[in-house]
Amino acid sequence: xxxxxxxxxxxxxxxxxxxxxxxxxxxxxxxxxxxxxxxxxxxxxxxxxxxxxxxxxxxxxxxxxxxxxxxxxxxxxxxxxxx
Numbered sequence: 001x002x003x004x005x006x007x008x009x010x011x012x013x014x015x016x017x018x019x020x021x022x023x024x025x026x027x028x029x030x031x032x033x034x035x036x037x038x039x040x041x042x043x044x045x046x047x048x049x050x051x052x053x054x055x056x057x058x059x060x061x062x063x064x065x066x067x068x069x070x071x072x073x074x075x076x077x078x079x080x081x082x083x
Contacts, residue, residue, distance in 0.1 A: 001046035003054055008064040010037040018061045025057050040065070 011019065011033050019031050019040065027048035032041045040063070044054055051068065058065045 002043050005040045006066040007038050008066050
């Protein structure tokens with residue numbers, strides 16, 4: 001599974017070292033910053049980790065992962081019409 005995480009501030013040299021350290025976290029298979037350095041793409045094993053756990057583990061390492069966006073509910077379903 002892949003998740004794109006927004007960062008509160010762009011990655012610098014010290015934060016890039018923390019990204020490298022995150023490769024040792026059980027269940028992470030790949031971490032890659034975007035070219036703008038303000039997002040992080042994380043491939044992880046969804047049978048072991050949830051998006052919330054991914055964010056939490058990265059925050060524990062000191063990475064400035066932004067809180068998860070609250071998703072707005074979809075449009076309400078109308079009555080089902082039959083012909």
